[in-house]
Amino acid sequence: MLSAARAAFAERGYDGASIRAIATAAGVDPALVHHYFGTKDKLFLAAVEAPVDPAQVLPEILAEGPDRLGENIVRMLLRVWDGPARPAGLALVRSALGSEWTARLLREFLVARVLRRVVGTLDLPPAEAEARGALVASQLIGVVMIRYVLRVEPLASAPPEQLVAAVAPTVQRYLTGEVVLPG
Secondary structure (H helix, E strand, O other): OHHHHHHHHHHHHHHHOOHHHHHHHHOOOHHHHHHHHOOHHHHHHHHHOOOOOHHHHHHHHHOOOHHHHHHHHHHHHHHHHOOOOHHHHHHHHHHHHHOHHHHHHHHHHHHHHHHHHHHHHHOOOHHHHHHHHHHHHHHHHHHHHHHHHOOOOOHHHOOHHHHHHHHHHHHHHHHHOOOOOOO
């Protein structure tokens, strides 16, 4: 089932994949998929071996409103990556670097399950929301690559609050400030 789910999510994205189609590809009844995974969200998280469930962290990110989104996103990113989920996250990022298939899954996870939900709270036109989300993703992936994968100093060993102070204003500007949007 997970193999069929990975293929479906990689080929059609989260929104285009259905539990029924995944079950058919796996040769099982859709009820069996629901039995083991419950929801499409849970199946997706298992398929990408996500280090964290966005549903568990998004309420905290969104709790203080749009003016604190940048700070809350960066703080949560660092908390997740500095915690026990780091090995799973590193495995996913490293796999994505060498495999277009895994890169598509990671992109779906980051865009469809995290950034779309955050940017969706800002009441933006779809094209602007997509562009702002992509800019935020560039910053977050950059922090992950520099701090956790390449371990470039002084960012690799900087206290989390210093990174929040340094990076969050840029993320906030990408979300709500003046930017020249690509596209």
